[in-house]
Amino acid sequence: MAGWMGRVVRVDLSSGEIRDEPFDQDVWRRFLGGRGFGAKVLWDELRPGVDPLSPENRLIFAVGPLTGTTAATSGRGSVSTKSPLTGTITDANTGGKFGVIFKKAGLDALIIQGKAPKPVYLLVSDEGIQIKDASDLWGKNTDETTDLLLEREGSRASVACIGPAGENLVRYAAIINEKHRAFARGGVGAVMGSKNLKAVVARGLRTVEIADKERMKFVTYEANKWLRAHPITSKGLPEFGTSVLVNIMNEAGIFPSYNFRQNMFEFAEEVSGEAITEKILVRKDGCWGCIIQCARRTRIPGDEGEGPEYETNWALGPNCGIHDLEIITRANYLCNRLGIDTMSAGGTISCAMEMTELGYYDAGIRFGEGDKLLEYLKKIAYREGIGDELAEGSLRFATKHGHPELSMTVKGQELAAYDPRGAQGQGLAYATTNRGGCHLRGGYLIGRELLGVPRMIDRFSAVGKGSHTAILQNLGAALDSLVVCRFASFALNEIVWGRLLTAVTGVKYDPEDVLEAGDRIFNIERMFNVREGFSRKDDTLPRRLLEEPAPMGPTKGRVVELDRMLDEFYEFRGWDSNGVPKPETLRRLGLEECLNG
């Protein structure tokens, strides 16, 4: 079968059973792979209310039909689960090469359930799948774990593992692959830790069958032509990395700092893409087969690694009032070794800083105290002292101390590096994500509102944003299921993705079929969340963004006009006024399985 490998394996860590699942071609065609396949499994298999850290939860590693092909940015992997941070469905997506090697091992997906009686790791190879003892790895950081496993399983393998944060069930623990890349958000590392699963090691040499090689060749040529021509993918990202956005967003007045108390940062220059290039860059790098090369190989005194990426840079820097690039970079490296999501870590610490500043609760750390940042990250990973509270995420922490309004989260997950008071659509996007606060899953409206991709729209206007947001969410859900990088979409639209998918699989996908698949995936995720009790009341933003006007710059005086956009959004999506997909919407998308859910 072209595109997909035709193999799904289920591992029950409680019983040690490993078995092949029937490969349902219809499911893969409709849900594509990655995030889409994960959502389908979670809808089908999880009962409502299940504890995300219980053996019953599923952890699904999956790739897509384009993974490992010559399609642009197809070197990625995806993991899906029920989030211990938000209680929603979640998925996390990583770069590097893990996804490709996983597919070369001959798999499309690995469904993990249960809990091993002692620490284990999984070896997924083209020779078979094994559960192996990881007792000696438990307690080690991700660098040490990766080195030991590569020594054990061969240097051609790829390791995705958890660090101490995942072992200690930090609610925003990440899974780290190739030491520097992360399945970062939503606490996927904690779910892995709850299963006593230290790592998944992939190893394989199989190739992906392409249905129409000739067509694939010319569509790839056309796609790469655009990637090489577009200023963002050919210049901005390769030259300055993702932190190219720092100055752009700051000048627009949507670069939050001090836990979103400000919408600009007075020291932005010091943490900009230009500063990274000048001060710490060793060389640029990229994921498997990618021509964009946006990753930064960096060096600081006594240490070397990758990053910081834009969101990490912001979360551990300006949002905490910190502008020392060396400290931010060191904190980034530390998060990777401990296995923590940098964004939620930064968002939680900045919340603690504001609680201290306002005298609500003395968390022992204030804005700008970079010298304490590393210590706090370690406390979080090992749940020591105040770290035990902060490991729960900013919403639980702030609520415990009586001030939930200081948690800059949606559905309990910390927001990203864009202040939506200056980008109305992004505000709606944040509010309606299926995995909680996220700039990507909500539909990256910043592309249209600030970067002019494909056209610039009025960022201060609320009119029409509901429709735009829904379409971008659908496209994003499809791309996460293919599984490709969002950056490629600065240059490539659904027409190109449809053509690539058709060439690889031999199944005809019109551009609208790609968007419809995304619509289906977004809706089944929504139904999962509805089943868990989420509704319109949860599609909201922190009070600060709705009521406190932005204090400075071009965005000064603005708040997010959420309700107005939300009504249009529900209407466009075919949901009722409480945010529940209507039966006719579910039927239109072929989601009959959700009708009685």
Added chain:
Amino acid sequence: MASEKYRELMEEMKRIGRIVFQAGLNNSHSGNMSVRVGRRILITRRGSMLGFLKDEDIIETGLEQDDSGISLASTEVAVHRAIYKGTSALAIIHSHPITAIALSIVQDEIVPIDVEGSYYIRRVPVIEFEFGTGSKEMEEVLPKYLKNYRIVMVKGHGAFAIGDFLEEALHYTHVLENIAQITWRVRAMGIDTRQFEREYFHKW
């Protein structure tokens, strides 16, 4: 007239309508355009001049259901609705670009031979209808094509372009007419343009 809450979109329709007319993509009274907001659409009034739209020339009606506005809406309103229901478009421009229409009369597809055209549009199908204006057949067929292409030509009639914004649909329309003009001018030099057409664009 459309609700005041759509003021920004109404102004955008006036701006784009003016450009469409000034660029010669429509004559004084031809063509129409619309935008979708949720389950509502704003569409130009039947017989309105796209180059000089006033508030009362922009009609608001439902995506599925008629209301009183329907009697004033463009003759092509049913086609617009069908396109919105069949695709993810948020904006539609129907225009009458002269050179592209001329090419559509003599060939079954329009393929760019210029560099700019080849980046934005690799192939434009030409579709023939017995009744080429506001017909049931167009309602059924056009959405199927527009699921796969962002702009199509109705043979001897005009172009339907879609996008997430009017400006995007306008861009496709402009690029199409440029492709047609360049093709026509090269042919006017007595040169067969087919030698410049990339083979794989025909399969796009």
